Amino acid sequence: MLLKKKRFVIPALLLILIALAYSMLKPFWLAQLTELEAERIRLITPNSVAPATLNRINSEQMMADLRWLADAERQGRAPGTPGGIAAREWIAEQFAAIGLEPAGTAGFLHPYSVTEHFSLGRWLRGKNATIPGVENAANVLGLLPGTTPDLKPLVITAHYDHLGMHGDSIFYGADDNASGVAAMLELARYLKAKPLQHPVLFIALDSEEKGLQGAVALFRTGLLQPEQLSFNINIDMLSRDTHQLLFAVGTYHHPWLLPLIDQLQPQSAVKLIPAHDRPWYLAGNTQDWTLSSDHGVFHQQGVPFIYFGVADHADYHTPNDTADKVDVEFYHQVVETVLSFLQILDQQLTAN
Template sequence: MKTKLFSVVAFLMLLGSCNKPKLIEIDSERLLETVKILSDDSYEGRAFSKPGSKKAQNLILERFNEAGLQPVFNNNLLQEFSHTFKGKNRQDVFPIEKPNQNYSNVPDTTAYGANIVGMLKGESAKSIVITAHYDHLGIRDDKIYNGADDNASGTAALFTIAEYFKTRPTKHNLIFAAVDAEEIGSLGAEYFLKNYSDKSNINLNINLDMIAHSDYDPELFGCGLFHYPDLRRPLEKINSDKVILLFGHDDPENTEQSDWTFSSDHRVFHRQKIPFMYFGVPDHKDYHRHTDTFGSINQEFYVEAVKIIIQAVENLDEHLAD
């Protein structure tokens, strides 16, 4: 996610809408508390394969079970995987203690991670996969990179969205995937999709990454309509009196906007020609810094952003079932 750019067309569309915002009831206090927990120092930045990551996995498993999610892989919500970092390339994730050591002599390193994946059964065999990565940057230079916005915010939203739809049946199966290792190349999302048995049944990926921090106007971006314009109509029906939903950051020919098409885990689905909608905010002053803490997020904005995403899931579920 790169620079902020105001979408005049989307803003005028929002102003011109006279529909009353839909009432979406969620447990906002628990949503915020979950972000606070996941971005606590005790999770040590949730770096891939580190103890803090395992702690996050346990919390996600607990919340997925509470939401009544059913396993997608081998009767287990936990989808474990490993990755071997080749020689000198491994220092980006596992720095060695002697910075002057010749990295060309560093041995290969195998690390272990896990996705947590569960499903709410729908009325058809088709599925919408809702993803959010839970890993972050860990500890660097003795500072904990807590990753409250990036991406405790998206992870906590998974639980709230699952709880909302737990008693509201959908046309599609809703698959919730808290994926690992986004920060080092979307390894978890790739492993999920590689091992998903019937990709032709996935109608859409909705990816949540950084949805809790708006430094400027209260703007949430939906990225993907340039590639999948058929998704525009259901999203234009979404209304909010607190957050502006804008569209863009997906046209590679638009030199005035940064292109987010390959900026997060949705890229894995896009490369397999599976439509995606990515919800996020532009990079802010705390992006990939140790200052991305619970205290730096915009709480009211975040709660409303999650409600907007719930509306998007509802509308897209109906639209893609037609």
């Protein structure tokens, strides 16, 4: 017995040594990969951008909509709260006024509730595995027909919920994500007058901040089937000037998007950076945002996606994310860029 046990001593010691070496070397290895990714981003960052000449989006209207959503009266738009309910009813009114077709299960609205539960997928990704329950939540869906029959819709998503109140503090969520919803409304107004070939399904999502539950509910309840959709464009946090950068997330998963970004950059007044979508063994500690907002759910459903958003800033998820901090001109040019991308994508998908 003793002899038999001894046979395991050397391999076991070796394994421990390898594990020790790995755990000691990994931080250096990750730091190296992080530096390489930063270098890659530096090399693709344009030195200059196009002058801000595009003016199809009504910036004043967009700012008025952003301020309404991020107003103290909305109390941070937590799902199912009076402020959240007021926000979604107001968005539905805007959709109707623009002339979108109701595409929810109750007019423009798609109500849902979620009971608290454990998520194995989130646990495996090292995230908080308990999905909190939400009552009386609702997405808002409006459809704009395209000019070519029988094309599958492009889906534009922007979450309208935010963190609500914590004690006496209001988490206004001006950038996150009143900016995306106000942009979506302006895009809808523009495209209503100048439609794309594809139909466009506009979705203002609820409870993104509680684990992307609004996007999950679209598919869980059977309202949407992934094979009926052509593409998801998610906009979340567009309005804070972080060194003129706008991240375009998703090109690692869908490299065919890179030529579209190359086509877009010369006409854009912001610096487009395809990044934040690479796994750790390529990008080290650089954050991977593939699953960090609603586009993640579309990605898991097999729908190709792109996500546009600015870099995290000091006011992210704090009570200081207020409307007065918005960089109005940068925000305007970001949304012009998203509009140009939609037009390029519409062409590209029709040509295929």
